[in-house]
Amino acid sequence: MGSLATAKFLEVLAQESEVENDQDHIPFITLSLPDISDRSRAITIGSDAPLRQILERALWLEKAGCGAIAIPCNTAHFWASEIRYALSIELINMIELIRTPLHVTSGKIRDIRTIVLGTSATMMQPLYPGTNKQCFGDEVWQSISELRDSTATVITDVKAGNITRAKENLQQLVQDARSLNPDAIILGCSELSAISGGLAADGNIIDPITILAKECIKWWNGGQM
């Protein structure tokens, strides 16, 4: 993921920790080695090349003394099972955390229809619940597919620092997604979370990065090692 998304995750982590002093904040190590190869591309072509790099980093964090690991990258969660299996410490799994807020937001227990805005892989493969072709039918699925290019443009803009343009285009994207009447919209790429501002407070939009940060705080407060 991009460096701005990392900063956003840490900002949410700081803001959601309701503490009075420095000393009460969660201790953490952030490992940002952005030379990791493109996750979305790998998934689309059926390769798991980035997995080896992710595992290497995760095991390094375990060895460094971390008690749990969070990966604020949606696409990397395609390999969540493999990562969890390789670790002897906990992986706080962002995708699993989404299930409850998804049902609360949609007001449905089952048969929800979710539009994910994210990398091509995250949008087209069933990473989150209620996101596949069967949930929407051919016609709407086609319209969702057509959002891929403009989503990719927003993500690229955030990574390259074109924030003003990216924010405007994200607003438009959300509007386009809303017109397809999903039960919920997931900001399924941390670059989108990074520029979302107050979007996630608005109706049926879910921001996994905020939910992950909150869960990390809960983990830390709830009897870590």
Next chain:
Amino acid sequence: MGSLATAKFLEVLAQESEVENDQDHIPFITLSLPDISDRSRAITIGSDAPLRQILERALWLEKAGCGAIAIPCNTAHFWASEIRYALSIELINMIELIRTPLHVTSGKIRDIRTIVLGTSATMMQPLYPGTNKQCFGDEVWQSISELRDSTATVITDVKAGNITRAKENLQQLVQDARSLNPDAIILGCSELSAISGGLAADGNIIDPITILAKECIKWWNGGQM
């Protein structure tokens, strides 16, 4: 330093890196172990208790493979010489970086008068150039001393997440400092940088955190190991 200030430093680092892809961003390790003891208090009572903790962390980062270390905490720089001496990798020293922008901002080569807003130690001890009693004379120095309590309140508010109130009070603080006619005002605590918004673009205000982030990028681009 507080976790929000850490996030702010990383945000500036990301935004100032003019790159197109994740892979071009600076690789980094952030070590945020906020149980380190109060730096300002230690300096005020003449103790160097936090130095041992800072050195332990710096040497850990060196051992982890970092090529240079940046400490986005102003107060910790009272021990910059000791830290530099203990390391075999480079310490990118925030205080030294300030000298040029300070002279550019003030338009003076020497005899500048600088007001630092920061922790009590940073405000009252000569960490930055042009900040001591002799530069201002007794009366103005007394007025600067009186800004300490309200600065401490803003810092505490940021650490505790009371951002709206802190922002309002920082505006007032800057106005009070300006009324004492310094050549420059330094946002000498990363908690103030974290909430400064566009302040540092405005006239004679210097934000060391932004300058440090830019220097880290320069270091990375200029032939790191």
